[in-house]
Amino acid sequence: MPARAQRLELIPPYLFAEIARIKAEAVASGADIIDLGIGDPDLPTPTAVINALTEAAHDPETHRYDETARGWEPFLDAAASWYGRTFGPQLDPKKEFVQLIGSKEGLAHLAWTYIDPGDVSIVPNPGYTVYKVNTLMAGGEVHETPLRPENDMLPVLADIPTDIARRAKLFYVCYPHNPTGATATREFYEDAVAFCRDHDIILVNDMAYATVAYDGFVNPTVLQVEGAKDVAIEFHSLSKMYNMTGWRLGFALGNAQVVQNLQRLKSNIDSKQFPAVAQAGAYALENLNNDDTLAMYEKRRDALCDGLNAIGWPVTKPKSAFYVWAKVPRTDMTSAEFAGALLKQAHIVAIPGNGYGTEGEGYVRMSLTLKGDQNGERFAEAVRRIQASGLIP
């Protein structure tokens, strides 16, 4: 049997695989686990979307390869009109959009589209690992921009070395941010667009959580910045917005050349999504919002954050995404040790922050997508267990 390609050695062990293993052990021992690990919407996809899929699946036209240039036309039209309605900018669905098999696929393939050996991607630390891993596998280098509370979890552009800026081709940012729940400002996007224009870099904004927001907050987008289309591409997903993670559907929009180059790579790898799935996605974008799901996450967020604050573990309430990013409340444990102790002593799964990069050390991430919880009662139970565990000094 031949050896696998060397590039696979660059892949760190998948973070959630390790968490899943520890959890399986606890479950096997009969423990009642509260799993605040993986962020995957716990509610089912809305019935209307399933009905739209069923109807589309009965149409033989959807049983064939989608031979369009950049994706199923009704889907791209619906995406363009949703984006304009929700965020303002009107982009051309024929030239400035590309359909994706989930935004992860597109974010990964963008690195393969642009990165040659010696090229650099600037990536957030802590951050979603896909940007870094794919850059490395494509033979490139990463420069990690630390995201710190004193800078509102935004990269400090002035700290990026000139040599890195000169060699960088991609600058990945992600707001609303996984894992911290931080959000961007219009001013940050303006500065980032100017920086990328000055250094001839593509600004990549991962907005997988674009509409997951609370307290009336509406996220800004990079394409709202004048001239952003010259340098930017933004990634969106139906996964978190409509509880459709398993359906694998997303899209990217922005600079027409970047969109076209990404599609050029993709057309040699995949043959797009099942058109019936795209048709159901178009239905969702045209007809649905996620207000009920958001109201539920908000109750959970309040039960968890108010509860932890009340028992002496200070945490900030996120205004977007569905993660609580909490500083480990003791000085004698690393993130991994604290997450391990939470699992052992309180039967709660939280993700150690160092799994998202070195800057995540000292933090844990807790997700609000807990199956079986209706109004935050399991989150209140989590708080009780954490208090009883004696882990909060």
Ligand SMILES: Cc1ncc(COP(=O)(O)O)c(C=O)c1O
């Ligand atoms: C920051 C971020 N980007 C992108 C994705 C990928 O989402 P999908 O491929 O389901 O669109 C995720 C999924 O968890 C994520 O957390």
